[in-house]
Amino acid sequence: MATISFSIPDDVKAAFGHEFLGQDRRAIVARLMRQAAEDTAQRRGREEAFRLLTERASSADRSPAKQSSRPARSAVRDGSSSTRASSSNGCFKIMPSPWKATQSS
Known part of the structure; x- marks a missing residue:
């Protein structure tokens, strides 16, 4: 078992002694130190997971497939019938609609 020696403020010592x-006290200090180490490791893990997720979301926003499908999605959303989306190998292309309205005189 290791020995650690450190100074603490008098008010912290008094509050600890009272509580x-x-x-x-040795078991309590060991438990508190273990808990602090676990909490710090969990915090670092959450921060790393957040960083990875935001990087993935950021790179997904810039992906060619997503960017090329935006005009098609907005055309469908707006009810435009002059274009349609065509997918070839996962990439979207905007193509003229084969159902163009004919004008009558």
Whole structure:
């Protein structure tokens, strides 16, 4: 077992002594240190997961397939019938609609 020696403020020592009166202080300090180490590791893991997810979302926003499908999606959303989306190998292309309205005189 290792020994650690460090100084703490008097008010922290008094509060600790008051809250944990009659308990094994070494076991409590060990438990608190273990909990602090676990909390820090979890925080780092969450930060890394957040970083990876935001990188993926950012790169997905710039993907060629997503960018080329935006005009097709907006045309469908707007009810435009002059264009249609065609997919070839996962990439979208905007093509003229074969159902163009004929004008009558």
